[in-house]
Amino acid sequence: MLAVDIRKKLEHFELSSTFKIQQHEIVVLFGPSGSGKTTILNCISGLTKPTAGTIQLNNLLLFDSKKVNVPIQKRNIAYLFQDYALFPHMTVWKNITYGMNNEHIAKELIQQLGIKHLVTRYPHEISGGEKQRVAIVRALATEPDLLLLDEPFSALDETTRSKSHDELLRLHNLWQIPILLVTHSHSEAEKLGDRILYINNGKLTS
Secondary structure: OEEEEEEEEOOOOEEEEEEEEOOOOEEEEEOOOOOOHHHHHHHHHOOOOOOEEEEEEOOEEEEEOOOEEOOHHHOOEEEEOOOOOOOOOOOHHHHHHOOOOOHHHHHHHHHHOOOHHHOOOOHHHOOHHHHHHHHHHHHHOOOOOEEEEEOOOOOOOHHHHHHHHHHHHHHHHHHOOOEEEEEOOHHHHHHHOOEEEEEEOOEEEO
């Protein structure tokens, strides 16, 4: 379970966020651009330090403004960025195995997402939808305790986006880890989220 209770002073407002995600939930952060969605992900991942509060994942206290700030690499959190952040000089296989814990799991994920034929190619040789599947496999191959997704479908065409939604739901059903997804598409939020957290100017509303 993820438990977040943080404040972060930003340029135009103070972000204040308190919520929990159960072990097998997909929770969506939904709101307009600039409302604080990505900042929340960055605080959870360790890329950004909150001004105050606590973040706990399962039995590990990741952040406590009084005494604890676990380094990014020790949080066991996978973060899928909007642009996928694949290494351009590495093949698909080398991208996937970067940070991998178990080769068998990586190969199983490659099979599940149907990208075996891509493993010897480079990112510039594959489509946007293929890049996204590679990035998801790379993220899950690290065997994370939490998956953070920052608008991973926004650059895809409608058909590919719909297929990617279905793939994510299928993978979540198989792997059963909590997912926190950022989007400003209400239809996407409704389709993917077990719960939707609405955010505006740094404040969560029901």
